[in-house]
Amino acid sequence: MVFSVAVAGASGYAGGELLRLLAAHPDFEVRTVTAHSNSGQRLVDVQPHLRSLSHLVLGDTDATALSGHDVVFLALPHGASGALTAELPASTLVVDCGADHRLESEADWAAFYGGDYFGAWAYGVPELPVDGGRQRDRLVGARRIAAPGCNASTVALALAPGILAGVIEATDIVAVLAVGPSGAGKSLKVPNLAAEILGSANPYAVGGTHRHIPEIQQSLRWAGAVAPTVSFTPVIVPMSRGILATSTARLVPGTSAAAVRAAWESAYADEPFVHLLPSGQFPRTADVLGANTALIGLAIDEAAGRVITVTAVDNLVKGTAGAAIQSANIALGLPETRGLSTNGVAP
Amino acid sequence: MVFSVAVAGASGYAGGELLRLLAAHPDFEVRTVTAHSNSGQRLVDVQPHLRSLSHLVLGDTDATALSGHDVVFLALPHGASGALTAELPASTLVVDCGADHRLESEADWAAFYGGDYFGAWAYGVPELPVDGGRQRDRLVGARRIAAPGCNASTVALALAPGILAGVIEATDIVAVLAVGPSGAGKSLKVPNLAAEILGSANPYAVGGTHRHIPEIQQSLRWAGAVAPTVSFTPVIVPMSRGILATSTARLVPGTSAAAVRAAWESAYADEPFVHLLPSGQFPRTADVLGANTALIGLAIDEAAGRVITVTAVDNLVKGTAGAAIQSANIALGLPETRGLSTNGVAP
Amino acid sequence: MVFSVAVAGASGYAGGELLRLLAAHPDFEVRTVTAHSNSGQRLVDVQPHLRSLSHLVLGDTDATALSGHDVVFLALPHGASGALTAELPASTLVVDCGADHRLESEADWAAFYGGDYFGAWAYGVPELPVDGGRQRDRLVGARRIAAPGCNASTVALALAPGILAGVIEATDIVAVLAVGPSGAGKSLKVPNLAAEILGSANPYAVGGTHRHIPEIQQSLRWAGAVAPTVSFTPVIVPMSRGILATSTARLVPGTSAAAVRAAWESAYADEPFVHLLPSGQFPRTADVLGANTALIGLAIDEAAGRVITVTAVDNLVKGTAGAAIQSANIALGLPETRGLSTNGVAP
């Protein structure tokens, strides 16, 4: 069976990546693509790398255009999907790549986003723990899925095993991320210009203001943390895509090195897309470029009393579009790995 | 008066940067440049950006070639300067850009470097506290100066004011740095190849193994810390030069935001090369490219209980060659700012 | 049927790209990977992006290891494959990604490469004209195939249609290419270091010395040129992979704009991997990153009397490994497009 698919927000970076992955997926057929200002153009004129989809033309983003498909992927600005999805049939699988349905806490939503709150959907990071199982348990048969924030899911994947196993403390987590500017989308602002970013490392949202912080805390609570605190600093570096997250937490006193490594090993031993690297190895973002893989390197700094994790993901794949498709696979009863590659494009 | 200068290791990146800065210095005249495998070549054939020094030819690096100058700058591999400087007159100002004379603790040297230990010299970061004053007090009239490690001095400048003022804790410091590959020199290894670094963020020395850790701790002890602990992770990103250090420390409970900011303001209010940015502003490495400036942005993350500093330096200037010349200015009784620019080359 | 495959030179960039593509190919199974200095290591420790091949271990490159497979891909330094392939059975399909078997003229070989000459094999650019047909005619059933030089095939694809149709002159062709450093392989030389290439554009082989010049001329002669002359200048720019070739030729006087465009349209209308862009559009290398696609933009500069083509390819895919697999598909009777994507990874 082939599932018919619509993608809203097809002219942006997340939308483009959804389409690149969907084009290689044997069970999905993209029938409808929609956009805002680019409506009416050929998709390939806006996304010139999507050669195999040159037959598609961008339409307007509205419920009429999106209805009548088995699956609808939304890659819209924050705040845009809530009202729209209310008009789509409950039987349609809707996967939202925006933030609108990620947070279970309306207070968190109000504090970090604001505007109307539309409630939380099943969270599209299948490997993360919840309710004594994994998020994938909630995704089976789901018809509403919230794809994760790229930075948030990266830090959560990095640290959840240690929280779950009780080998790291959930207070005083410190995460610093090197991120590519594609995460900011096609937003026309001076700090996003090439001349501003080439040859430079540029921090933003310093000091506890980044919107992904409550999402990280939510995932760590699902893993068992009571009141996690996270210092989170993203730094934009001159690579188009990729996240390299250095996520550290205090080692629970008295924990052996073997127990630490065992926590991550047991969490991800059977995961197709999240790989713990051998001791002494650490990942590069190039290793996961274009892939749905998260690679995690793990070290214990005894002198500093911290566990150090370094995690590489492609923000547009495992961080967004790949997570969305992986979750859709689960929801629809397809093999979880269908249509998704673990191999990066390097160098 | 013009001081005659020799530069050893003139074919490398640190040596090249020393020469670029010295060429613009009104009181220094470079008379001798030496190298190892490039000896015999015209300097400009090896360093084609140094057009104004095209009259210089590289000689061999030995005491004979270096003797007879007022100032000798050494930009040699770690371990190479100790024996060499023993042969130079005590009256010659020798500034070593290598690690050989940075650490006061022989145990630290043995643990992180190894080989013969040659003792510590005056430390070339004039703005850092020591003995109730600043390092510049020790540099006045000095004839042996150790230029700092670029990563170490960046983190030390970022956090020393908070330690000195007692507003941050010295244990459980966490620093993650985005660094350019010029810090690795011209070392011919696969991880330094352009194809490995372009488009990727690559961590190294993860987990407490980096050689700059004891140097950071030493500076923090000078600032008053008793037993500082530092989790330190450098990440190579695709920019030729620059360090962006996110250095965080626990806020001492009960400290006001005003007291925190006052600590940094009082430390650097009169410093020509270390600038605290206004509240809410954070630096980019492009802002200090080619300049002897360290820019520090400061935030308090109340929820996380941490003070966050983000500091930008050019690893080859304020991190190495600029620090060396600033320190030489002090040692020779010249104005400290002579020949050094605060303005970066951006974009 | 699944064809068993061996890849020699699996630790390099071309070898890695062959493996990335082969891992996604439904009819090939990689059973053997060999290397030189990395022999004995796990493949994934040397090529950490190839997660799906983590079961493979690198062996030594010799005829014994490579024998017994249906297909052998060679990604070895120039001069290394000639003797080796002589030991492989004639029935084995051997695809050489090196230069050893590209040139039909022993004089060209001697002038630009030197050393033993091993003769030319079927040339792995199926779309190029030869003998009134296409190179793919020669590839059907072939058991010895020379994958092209990446720069050479890019320029040849750009200009062959105009030569074939007689609308451009074959003398005084001028091609200038922006190329990524992965084309130079993992060669440990100072000009290949990241610090040398980041933030800079660096020319090399200026003035008619590049080894791909005779290969371009050979392709243009196949297209009908009598004595083509080519000014060829490659410029390394800070992107890990990609070629953007601006290839220009004099317009044959009296030729209409329609005739020019028709020449390229008729040449590539049915080609799955070589696409002529609509008038006024020009390609970017990002559009073909990771894809087996060549995108060609075409303009006529009436005032200058030249036809301008701008062509984007991924040097490691359509320029090397993708061309090798596309050619192997043809040789083995598989659909030519099997296992190869036309969609780039952008942004």
Place this chain on the structure above:
Amino acid sequence: MVFSVAVAGASGYAGGELLRLLAAHPDFEVRTVTAHSNSGQRLVDVQPHLRSLSHLVLGDTDATALSGHDVVFLALPHGASGALTAELPASTLVVDCGADHRLESEADWAAFYGGDYFGAWAYGVPELPVDGGRQRDRLVGARRIAAPGCNASTVALALAPGILAGVIEATDIVAVLAVGPSGAGKSLKVPNLAAEILGSANPYAVGGTHRHIPEIQQSLRWAGAVAPTVSFTPVIVPMSRGILATSTARLVPGTSAAAVRAAWESAYADEPFVHLLPSGQFPRTADVLGANTALIGLAIDEAAGRVITVTAVDNLVKGTAGAAIQSANIALGLPETRGLSTNGVAP
């Protein structure tokens, strides 16, 4: 004597570079900086790399603000300076970094720019030939100067010596340039976003449409060409600044290699800022980053019948702001090299 200076357009890239250079110039003092939408802000908040000018505040750009200075530098969008300068005293030295006063031919202006034509001023590339002498002859005592287009002056400097000496043909010139995106200014368009340019080479203005073409032709006519034709293709590559121009022309038949080299040697032997590299050497843009230097490499491709020049300049320095200041030095009777460096910031 210190000349008082105003800079209009101080918030842009060209304006920022003027200020960086002026801050290091011993005879100029910047008293006024103006902008459009950033008026009212501190200069250093918009140009955070200009630390030494942190006392300046941006005002509105109008004749009142600019009057009363010895020198006014304009870094405004094309078309904005014509009316403004009419209001400034004739005795004020006005240097325009826009295109408004570069072209002597009103027809060229109409064809490539359009809008009101304001006439040509002395052309700010002192080294170029005109009237049997150099442009610097016209700049002595001038009070209206047009700084050049960065691409145009680079190609003109590359080829004028060969035209002047009669060793290359002026018809069928082909120039392809790798350029950094800072040349496009802070224009908020999708193609200027970092995610579009990182990891990619992007052509623009292909096929004879670029506005710098008539400016190149004008310079070549000044050098003696009758009816020069130029195929000109710029390619944006991922470096913040820099131009690497591969400019080629047909060798006049029968010309010796010695005569070719002599043409360039005699043209630039005494020039402080334009250097011909030794035979076999070619420049990189890193070698001139931040410097007012143009480096030219020269080769003869006998087989192709062309002279190949490869020229590196910093588009913001020798291409714009440095040329403006060099020209102002001449106009005011200062040493031509005052305040300008020949040394690049590399790596």
